[in-house]
Amino acid sequence: MEDSIHYRPTQAIVDLAAIRANVRNLKDYLGSETAVIAVVKADGYGHGEVEVAQAAFEAGAEMVSVATPDEAIRLRMAGISGDILVMGPSPLVFAEKAAELGIILTVSSAEWLQSALDVSEKFMQQLKIHVKIDSGMGRIGLRDEGALRSLMSVVNSTKQVLLDGIFTHFACADEENTENTEEQFIKFMRLVQTLSEKPRLVHASNSAASLLYPEYALDAVRFGIGLYGITPSEYVGGKLPFRLERSLRIESELAYVKLLEVGNRISYGGTYVTSSAEWIGTIPIGYADGLRRGLRGQEVLIDGERMPIIGTICMDQCMVKLPRELAVGEKVVLIGRQDKEEVTMEEWAERLGTIPYEIAVSIAKRVPRIYTGKDGQNI
Numbered sequence: 001m002e003d004s005i006h007y008r009p010t011q012a013i014v015d016l017a018a019i020r021a022n023v024r025n026l027k028d029y030l031g032s033e034t035a036v037i038a039v040v041k042a043d044g045y046g047h048g049e050v051e052v053a054q055a056a057f058e059a060g061a062e063m064v065s066v067a068t069p070d071e072a073i074r075l076r077m078a079g080i081s082g083d084i085l086v087m088g089p090s091p092l093v094f095a096e097k098a099a100e101l102g103i104i105l106t107v108s109s110a111e112w113l114q115s116a117l118d119v120s121e122k123f124m125q126q127l128k129i130h131v132k133i134d135s136g137m138g139r140i141g142l143r144d145e146g147a148l149r150s151l152m153s154v155v156n157s158t159k160q161v162l163l164d165g166i167f168t169h170f171a172c173a174d175e176e177n178t179e180n181t182e183e184q185f186i187k188f189m190r191l192v193q194t195l196s197e198k199p200r201l202v203h204a205s206n207s208a209a210s211l212l213y214p215e216y217a218l219d220a221v222r223f224g225i226g227l228y229g230i231t232p233s234e235y236v237g238g239k240l241p242f243r244l245e246r247s248l249r250i251e252s253e254l255a256y257v258k259l260l261e262v263g264n265r266i267s268y269g270g271t272y273v274t275s276s277a278e279w280i281g282t283i284p285i286g287y288a289d290g291l292r293r294g295l296r297g298q299e300v301l302i303d304g305e306r307m308p309i310i311g312t313i314c315m316d317q318c319m320v321k322l323p324r325e326l327a328v329g330e331k332v333v334l335i336g337r338q339d340k341e342e343v344t345m346e347e348w349a350e351r352l353g354t355i356p357y358e359i360a361v362s363i364a365k366r367v368p369r370i371y372t373g374k375d376g377q378n379i
Contacts, residue, residue, distance in 0.1 A: 006368045010252040010285045013336070014047045016055040017373025018229050018245035023059035025242045026210060026223055034217040035062035035201065037085065039224035041071060045360040047228055047248060048369045050078040056227065057082050058375045063104075063201075065222060069094045072103045085130060085165075087222075089140055092116050099123035104164055108132045108140045110150035113161065123160045130165035130201070133191055135184040137171045145194050152195065165201035165220075166192055174208035174233035181209065185216055208232040212239055230345055230356045237346075248345070249336030250363065253329050254302070256282040257322065266319050267311030279322035281307075283332050286316040290363040291334065294352045302332050304339030 023036055030036075038056035040049045053064045053075055063083040066072050069091070072084045085104040095116035098105050100123075107113050107129045116127075131151060134141030142148050155161050168188040172180040185204060192202055201219045207226035209216050229246035231237035258280055266272040266280065274280075283300070285291050293313045299306040300320055307320045320332075335343055345356040352359075 004368070006370075008284060009255075010283075010289060010367055011250075012046075012363055012367050012369050013249040013251065014051065014369050014371050015245070015247045015249070015373045016051060016371055016375070018247035019047075019052055019055040019227060020059035020373075020375070021245045022227055022229060022247075023056050023061050023223065026221070026226070027060055029241050030210070030214055030217045030221065033219075035220040036060065037063045037065050037203065037220050037222045038227055039066075039087075039222050040064045040075070041067035041087070041224075042361045043071075045225065045228050045357070046363045047360070048371070049075060050080065051369070051371055052227070053080050053082075055375070061223075062220070069098070069103075072098070073101065076101045076103065087132075092119050095127060096120040096123055099125045099127040099160075102128070104128040104130055106130050106132045106140075107151065108134075108142060109147065110154045113151060113154045117154070117158060117160065126162050127160060128162045128164040129155075130167055130199075131163065133166065133168040133188050135168040135188040135191075136180065137169045137184075139169070141168065142191070145191060148191055148194060163199045165199050165203065166195070167201075167203045167222075170204065170206055170209050173206060173212065174236050176235050181213070181216075185213075206232070208236050211236055211241060214241075225357055225360075228360065230360065234346070246336070246344075248360065248363075250285075250334040250367070251336065252283050252285045252332045252334065254281045254326060254332060255284045255317075255328065257326060257328055259325070267314060269312055272311035272319075279325050280310070281320045281322045281326060281330075283318050283320060283334075284316065285334065285367075286314045286318055288315045288364060289367050290359075291318060292352060292362070295348060298348065298351055299343065300332050300334050301336075301338035301341050301343055302326060302330055304341060306341060306343075 038061040040053045043049045044052035065085040065087050067088040072086050090105050092115050132141035134143050155163050170181050203220040205216050205221040207224045210221040229244040260274050262276050264274045287293050299308050309318050310321045311319050345359045348359050349356045
């Protein structure tokens with residue numbers, strides 16, 4: 001993708017050096033006994049699943065994880081040869097393909113595993129699985145010792161299945177109150193301790209827990225939003241044990257500049273009216289690119305200064321109020337740093353009443369991802 005010619009100036013710049021730095025810094029913080037599982041679901045949180053997976057492995061991640069079977073297959077077909085864990089539920093018919101491709105599946109019930117074995121007469125390769133424990137998230141996973149015992153009975157009845165790991169997911173690790181997370185960890189470990197033999201990887205921590213609770217690191221942590229240099233919450237951002245390097249920058253340029261006299265209306269509905277003679281710039285980015293209509297009023301960076309988006313954001317374009325005449329072609333930064341100013345994903349999220357995760361995965365595919373900081377590349 002990055003080698004293609006892109007005529008539209010709107011693009012997402014992904015710094016792979018930042019991805020590698022975040023992995024290495026986390027490994028240094030947690031120590032060599034804890035593996036890093038890089039979470040690259042949802043197309044690498046909008047950054048590009050293949051490129052992020054490659055960068056994470058280069059930095060020492062032991063595994064990558066995704067949410068769906070299709071995501072895992074795309075990584076394999078793109079040449080990612082390292083361990084891949086599908087964290088979400090998989091259909092029974094995928095089990096045989098997963099075994100063939102060496103893709104690790106999450107299993108949440110004895111019934112599913114037995115049915116998968118029944119569907120396939122015999123796996124060509126041993127199927128590796130991680131057992132999911134629901135310790136309080138209320139999503140998927142085993143909830144008690146009886147269910148875990150039943151699942152282990154199926155695992156132990158065949159040589160076609162290898163229990164490679166067991167894990168849970170914290171619901172409130174990014175919050176100041178620690179009670180819920182502590183309760184989940186205790187419940188999870190009680191179930192883990194009922195196993196006659198511990199699997200290779202026991203893991204519980206997401207990004208927030210990885211950063212705030214090193215004592216919960218266990219055999220591995222799953223590094224998701226933090227991998228991309230984004231803090232899981234404002235609270236976590238104030239407690240970081242090391243600096244997270246931001247990896248995504250959204251930029252475009254001024255495509256048109258005009259001077260309008262007082263009383264001119266801007267964009268659909270004419271909801272913005274010039275109050276005096278104003279310089280107005282047009283940027284070729286709109287809600288079809290991920291610049292949601294609710295971001296009206298959000299500031300962008302031009303010439304190192306903040307300038308507001310005015311009027312209704314269109315599908316493919318938006319307008320900004322300029323403090324003076326600026327040249328067509330002037331670079332515009334919508335997310336990222338320019339000179340001493342920075343617009344963050346968190347800023348967009350606050351304006352939209354959502355979380356940075358949603359912003360990251362909402363940048364449309366038609367915005368080309370341009371990769372810098374490849375391994376060995378100086379930037």
